[in-house]
Amino acid sequence: MKIFTAEQIRAWDQFTISHEPVPSIQLMERASIAVAHWISENCKYHRKAVVFCGNGNNGGDGIAVARMLYQKGFDVDVFVNNLKEKFSHDALVNLKRLRDISGISIKKFSDIDDYNFDDKTMIVDALFGTGLSRSLEGEYKEVVNQLNAKKNIKISIDVPSGLPTDKIIENKDCVFNADYTLSFQSWKRTFLHPEAGEYTGKVFILDIDLSKEYAESVAAEYNVIDDHLIDSIFQPRKEFSHKGTYGKVMMIAGSYGKVGAAVLATKSALKTGAGLTFTLAPECGYEILQTSCPEAMFFAGGKEHIENFDVDENMTCGIGPGLGTHPQTEKSFLNFLKGYNTPLILDADALNMISKDSKNLKFIPEKSILTPHPKEFERLFGKTDNSFDRLELAREKAKELHVYIVLKDHHTQIINPKGEVYYNITGNAGLAKGGSGDILTGILTSLLAQGYSEEDTCILGVWLHGKAADFASEKYSKESMLPTDVINELGSVFKELNKRTEKDL
Numbered sequence: 001m002k003i004f005t006a007e008q009i010r011a012w013d014q015f016t017i018s019h020e021p022v023p024s025i026q027l028m029e030r031a032s033i034a035v036a037h038w039i040s041e042n043c044k045y046h047r048k049a050v051v052f053c054g055n056g057n058n059g060g061d062g063i064a065v066a067r068m069l070y071q072k073g074f075d076v077d078v079f080v081n082n083l084k085e086k087f088s089h090d091a092l093v094n095l096k097r098l099r100d101i102s103g104i105s106i107k108k109f110s111d112i113d114d115y116n117f118d119d120k121t122m123i124v125d126a127l128f129g130t131g132l133s134r135s136l137e138g139e140y141k142e143v144v145n146q147l148n149a150k151k152n153i154k155i156s157i158d159v160p161s162g163l164p165t166d167k168i169i170e171n172k173d174c175v176f177n178a179d180y181t182l183s184f185q186s187w188k189r190t191f192l193h194p195e196a197g198e199y200t201g202k203v204f205i206l207d208i209d210l211s212k213e214y215a216e217s218v219a220a221e222y223n224v225i226d227d228h229l230i231d232s233i234f235q236p237r238k239e240f241s242h243k244g245t246y247g248k249v250m251m252i253a254g255s256y257g258k259v260g261a262a263v264l265a266t267k268s269a270l271k272t273g274a275g276l277t278f279t280l281a282p283e284c285g286y287e288i289l290q291t292s293c294p295e296a297m298f299f300a301g302g303k304e305h306i307e308n309f310d311v312d313e314n315m316t317c318g319i320g321p322g323l324g325t326h327p328q329t330e331k332s333f334l335n336f337l338k339g340y341n342t343p344l345i346l347d348a349d350a351l352n353m354i355s356k357d358s359k360n361l362k363f364i365p366e367k368s369i370l371t372p373h374p375k376e377f378e379r380l381f382g383k384t385d386n387s388f389d390r391l392e393l394a395r396e397k398a399k400e401l402h403v404y405i406v407l408k409d410h411h412t413q414i415i416n417p418k419g420e421v422y423y424n425i426t427g428n429a430g431l432a433k434g435g436s437g438d439i440l441t442g443i444l445t446s447l448l449a450q451g452y453s454e455e456d457t458c459i460l461g462v463w464l465h466g467k468a469a470d471f472a473s474e475k476y477s478k479e480s481m482l483p484t485d486v487i488n489e490l491g492s493v494f495k496e497l498n499k500r501t502e503k504d505l
């Protein structure tokens, strides 16, 4: 799914209005129906809605939603700043429609102090959407701060008011703090970044049937990975196949005290479906690996740390989990890197050893996949002020080095050598534990070995990792789920993917 800027979304609305064609007031009605439907389907406990409306079309949506919720049996009140202010045309039409309904009262912001926000009341925020042009001030700032102090459940229409959609948030002191954001048609970029993500709560994207023709024809540099994209990448296993069909993985991982990382990466590679899996690890990991992963073959690369990277180019190598940065490991790894020309998956200590000298970057084979977390990224490429800047630096570096960068985060970003970005929306905070990254390395190495392109490997692999984590958190909770549980849920994800490829009889 492409991510569009606020300006592109405005053009998308206009394109739909003139090409469908549909009057703009009808498009607002469509958007509002989607919101009112979501609320009535999901909010069973809260029977009263208090809707805060601005003067633009976001406010217009709010006014229309108020009417629809009332018709669905909710008690509804509407707050506006000042009825005498200029409203957008469509907001005004909806305001007139509302006046015909005697059961809804229209109040002023100054009435908040005397208003009864009981625990069955939900607050709906329709102050500003994609038309926000500056930070909130004056009455708007005051009302948002007052609402944020309330314990009631809070729902934003399209965008939490005060949150810019396309640039990093600067004025953090005044943004509506939503529990749920019901956003129209596509993700807004800021929702996917940690600095702003905290204001959106859970995001639901509501389909309001904006023109498909526009979406297909307009180029976007930023995308969200959706099921449609995953289904176009995933290849079910062929019945007439053999282990040679699915590639050879070489996990290069582990050192004394960190053999577990090699186990996790190896198990993930096996469970993702590689034909043959080998692990190059120090001898101290021999019994551990052979016992915990009997399907994998063992190569010894040293006693307590790897000091011999003797690997065939017909293997797909994933290097880094638990490797350590012993000087002998480093020397041997950098020598290996200089002579190796096939794409690699580079993670953790492999990245840390490269980052000791920026000259090492040029030894990374083209089309390799680098999987840094924010700190590893900083060691490799330098400090940035925020996650937007970090992503822009990653785009520059991916182009310069012709590599894929998997920038790990709550919403991990995949950047290809053209600088295009794919945000992942599977995964959860249950992954915020040591070992989660080792699993990702195993998954990516396995997919690349099986013949997926580098780009498809990154997109499918990061999505799989997150999806398996979502299944694990449902079973065990975010607190208790372990990386091993994530590996064990890979099977459920593949079952679901395979089911989606089956043709109905």
Ligand SMILES: NC(=O)C1=CN([C@@H]2O[C@H](COP(=O)(O)OP(=O)(O)OC[C@H]3O[C@@H](n4cnc5c(N)ncnc54)[C@H](O)[C@@H]3O)[C@@H](O)[C@H]2O)[C@@H](O)CC1
Pocket (backbone or CB within 6 Å): 010, 013, 014, 024, 027, 028, 031, 054, 055, 056, 057, 058, 059, 061, 088, 127, 128, 129, 130, 131, 132, 133, 134, 135, 136, 137, 140, 157, 158, 159, 184
């Ligand atoms: N255009 C369309 O056809 C559709 C628009 N939709 C809704 O329309 C919204 C966008 O509407 P608008 O473009 O009217 O924009 P908004 O309603 O987000 O706000 C724009 C108005 O607020 C003012 N404003 C901006 N920042 C301000 C600030 N900090 N303090 C005070 N005033 C400020 C602007 O001058 C303008 O009058 C979307 O978010 C969505 O909710 C939906 O109804 C779907 C269809």
Ligand SMILES: Nc1ncnc2c1ncn2[C@@H]1O[C@H](COP(=O)(O)OP(=O)(O)O)[C@@H](O)[C@H]1O
Pocket (backbone or CB within 6 Å): 348, 373, 408, 409, 410, 411, 412, 426, 427, 428, 429, 430, 431, 432, 433, 434, 435, 436, 437, 438, 439, 440, 465
């Ligand atoms: N809060 C979170 N939400 C979603 N994914 C997360 C979260 N925290 C961590 N992850 C994911 O877990 C993995 C952690 O990787 P990393 O930090 O390298 O772990 P380790 O090196 O300990 O194995 C990454 O894929 C990251 O995207």
Ligand SMILES: [K+]
Pocket (backbone or CB within 6 Å): 058, 125, 126, 127, 128, 129, 156, 157, 158, 159, 160, 161
């Ligand atoms: K809003």
